[in-house]
Structure formats: C-alpha cells, structure tokens
Amino acid sequence: MSDQTADPMKIIAGALPFLKRYDEQIVVVKYGGHAMGEEETALRFGRDIALLEQVGIKPVVVHGGGPQINAMLKRLNVQSTFVQGLRVTDEAMLDVVEMVLAGPVNKQVAEAITRAGAIAVGISGKDGGLVRARKLTRTVRDAEGAEQVLDLGYVGEPETVDTKVLTLLIGADIVPVVAPVGVGADGQTYNINADTVAGAIAGALGAERLLMLTDVRGVLGPDGALIPEMTVAEVRAGIGSGWISGGMIPKVETCIYAIERGVKGAVILDGRVPHAVLRELLTDGGAGTLIKP
Numbered sequence: 299m300s301d302q303t304a305d306p307m308k309i310i311a312g313a314l315p316f317l318k319r320y321d322e323q324i325v326v327v328k329y330g331g332h333a334m335g336e337e338e339t340a341l342r343f344g345r346d347i348a349l350l351e352q353v354g355i356k357p358v359v360v361h362g363g364g365p366q367i368n369a370m371l372k373r374l375n376v377q378s379t380f381v382q383g384l385r386v387t388d389e390a391m392l393d394v395v396e397m398v399l400a401g402p403v404n405k406q407v408a409e410a411i412t413r414a415g416a417i418a419v420g421i422s423g424k425d426g427g428l429v430r431a432r433k434l435t436r437t438v439r440d441a442e443g444a445e446q447v448l449d450l451g452y453v454g455e456p457e458t459v460d461t462k463v464l465t466l467l468i469g470a471d472i473v474p475v476v477a478p479v480g481v482g483a484d485g486q487t488y489n490i491n492a493d494t495v496a497g498a499i500a501g502a503l504g505a506e507r508l509l510m511l512t513d514v515r516g517v518l519g520p521d522g523a524l525i526p527e528m529t530v531a532e533v534r535a536g537i538g539s540g541w542i543s544g545g546m547i548p549k550v551e552t553c554i555y556a557i558e559r560g561v562k563g564a565v566i567l568d569g570r571v572p573h574a575v576l577r578e579l580l581t582d583g584g585a586g587t588l589i590k591p
C-alpha cells in the first residue's frame with residue numbers, strides 16, 4: 299500500500315509504540331554531504347528533524363560536506379587526495395574545509411530545520427569546547443609487511459567530547475547542528491571525518507540511536523546486495539577483504555565505536571530516500587544496515 303492510500307489512523311497507531319520508545323531519547327543523526335544533494339532534499343531532511351523534535355525526541359545533527367568541499371576546491375583549482383577515506387589536509391586545505399563546513403553547509407542545515415518549525419543552532423566542534431581533538435595518525439603495511447606511519451596533516455580525531463553546550467541546547471528544545479571541526483589543546487584546528495565526530499558525540503551523550511545518512515542503501519555485499527544486519531566481526535572481515543572500502547570504512551568503524559560505548563543501535567541508511575529518518579525511527583519498516591555487537 300502506498301503512503302498516499304494508507305489509512306492515516308493506522309499510520310498514527312503504528313507510530314505510537316515508537317514515539318513512546320524514543321520519548322525524550324537522544325538520537326544522533328549524521329547527515330552526509332552526499333545525502334544533502336538538491337536543496338529540496340535538505341529541506342525534506344529539515345522537516346523530518348523538526349518533526350522529531352516536535353514529538354518529544356531529542357535529535358542532534360552532525361553533518362558532513364565532503365562533496366561541498368570538493369566543489370569549492372574545484373572552483374579554487376586545488377587538488378585533494380584521500381587516504382582510507384580521509385582528506386589529506388595541509389594548512390591551506392584546512393582553511394577551505396573550515397570555511398565550507400562551519401560556514402554555508404552548517405547554516406544551510408540549521409536553517410532547513412528552523413524553517414520547518416523547530417529551533418536549530420549551528421555550531422562547530424570548536425564551539426564551547428565541544429570536540430577536543432588530537433592529530434590522527436594512520437599506519438599501513440608496505441609490500442614487505444613493514445609498518446609505515448602516514449602523515450595526513452591537520453586531520454584529527456576526537457580526544458574528548460564536552461557535552462555541556464549540547465546538553466544546554468537540548469534542554470532548551472534547540473536542535474544542535476554540529477560541523478565536524480575540532481580544536482587541539484594548543485588551539486590547532488583539525489579537520490575530522492564527520493562520521494567519527496557523530497560517533498564520538500553519540501557515545502558521549504549516551505544516545506539511544508545513531509543514524510548515518512549517506513547516498514547508498516546501506517552496506518552492500520560483494521554481490522552488491524544490501525546487508526540488513528551485520529555483527530562487528532562481519533564488518534571487520536568486510537574491511538579486511540576489501541569489499542567495504544573508501545568512505546564506508548569510517549562509517550562502519552563509527553558504528554562499532556558507538557556501540558562499544560553503549561549506543562543501543564547504529565544504522566547506515568540512504569538519506570536520499572524521502573523520510574528516511576522517520577521511517578527508521580517511527581515504523582518497523584526500517585531500511586539500511588543495522589550494525590550490532
């Protein structure tokens with residue numbers, strides 16, 4: 299039965315148990331740059347988040363903006379390289395990253411939610427000491443099996459998360475919208491993968507759910523089919539075999555991180571599907587890939 303012909307009373311009755319389950323619960327939603335797409339997609343996302351807030355759920359949005367950074371770099375004629383899904387970030391790159399993420403992208407997402415009738419405030423991880431970061435280092439093995447440390451420049455990882463500013467906003471019924479930029483103890487700004495920030499915030503807040511909105515249906519197996527549920531061990535095997543790759547790696551690693559810190563469920567789903575967030579939280583027809591212990 300299509301949405302248009304469904305009995306509205308049935309829909310409302312069906313949503314009630316979920317509304318009860320998530321009442322006053324924090325749900326962290328990672329809104330990926332690929333899922334933002336057209337302006338209409340962002341507005342639709344804003345309406346869904348505003349609705350969650352209006353029915354008593356406490357949404358916290360962490361957004362990405364990789365494609366939007368790429369578009370700006372193209373205009374500036376600057377090349378960018380990625381290692382294991384992470385953008386190598388020198389000083390000039392850092393300026394562009396912060397300008398795009400904490401600027402237009404952050405404001406567009408907050409505005410879309412506010413326009414839909416909730417109050418949303420855009421901040422970056424630097425505001426209120428939210429995300430204290432440290433330089434991220436990655437090691438790889440070369441052909442001879444020797445370990446090599448990669449220098450990704452000013453790419454960071456969350457060291458600590460101070461949830462005070464989020465708690466204050468949530469307590470005042472304001473939806474926090476967070477740009478994935480952090481600051482080190484010495485004041486150095488770091489570019490952090492948005493998935494990682496979402497996981498760290500979900501863990502620190504003890505969120506009920508972490509939803510990762512992207513531009514694929516979820517984790518796809520080697521045959522291209524959607525995998526509805528995966529254990530942590532299965533995810534690790536997928537990374538090892540190479541069929542989980544690129545931007546999907548930080549996504550699944552984030553889900554594992556969040557679950558290990560007590561987040562009840564972490565889901566990777568297609569943010570381009572209309573009402574993806576509402577479907578996932580308020581119906582039993584959840585889509586995407588649920589990662590579980």
Ligand SMILES: Nc1ncnc2c1ncn2[C@@H]1O[C@H](COP(=O)(O)OP(=O)(O)O)[C@@H](O)[C@H]1O
Binds near residue numbers: 362364511518519542
């Ligand atoms: N096994 C897999 N299943 C689904 N997507 C995968 C897989 N392995 C790699 N990917 C890639 O990961 C991408 C999602 O990551 P990313 O582009 O960083 O999204 P976002 O901008 O939403 O954070 C997909 O578009 C796809 O190209």
Ligand SMILES: CC(=O)N[C@@H](CCC(=O)OP(=O)(O)O)C(=O)O
Binds near residue numbers: 330362365489491545
């Ligand atoms: C270190 C690193 O790679 N940072 C990301 C931050 C934005 C991001 O994560 O955006 P998506 O969620 O849209 O991919 C970047 O520079 O693209």
